[in-house]
Amino acid sequence: MKHLYEVIRRPVLSEKSAALAEVAGKYAFEVASTANKEQIRDAVEGLFNVKVQSVRTMVMHGKWKRFSRSVKKQSNWKKAIVTLKSGQKIDFFQAQQG
Numbered sequence: 227m228k229h230l231y232e233v234i235r236r237p238v239l240s241e242k243s244a245a246l247a248e249v250a251g252k253y254a255f256e257v258a259s260t261a262n263k264e265q266i267r268d269a270v271e272g273l274f275n276v277k278v279q280s281v282r283t284m285v286m287h288g289k290w291k292r293f294s295r296s297v298k299k300q301s302n303w304k305k306a307i308v309t310l311k312s313g314q315k316i317d318f319f320q321a322q323q324g
Contacts, residue, residue, distance in 0.1 A: 233261045233269040237318055238305060251310045257283070259304045266306045276314040282307045 237243075238254035246252045257266055263281040270278055284307075288300035310316070 228258070228261070228265060230269045230272050233258055233265050234273060239318065246307075247316075251312070251314065253308050253310070253316055255306045255308060257304050257306045259285075259302070261304065261306075263306075266308065270308050274316045276316060277311040278308055279311045280309045282309075 235256040235258065238256055240254075243254040246254070253270075255266070255270070257269075261269075263283060266281050266283070267278045270276065270281075284305050286303050286305050288302050290297055290299050
């Protein structure tokens, strides 16, 4: 099993993901491309001390970007939408005490 920080790379913080978290209790994460749903569930539960109801994954295809005269493609990355059980919440900007 991979380390928790190898599975979860970063949270996806956007207006759409913030609205999804506020209304439906769903959170978006960038995850390792080789991670499966069980590994993502275990990593979120271990890192944030919450109970996960479901995990949905998708591959986000890289965009084409222009650099002066050349055009290059950004890398593909995997995104996971994690639904928490009712009453659970993740606060990304909460200060850690310890």
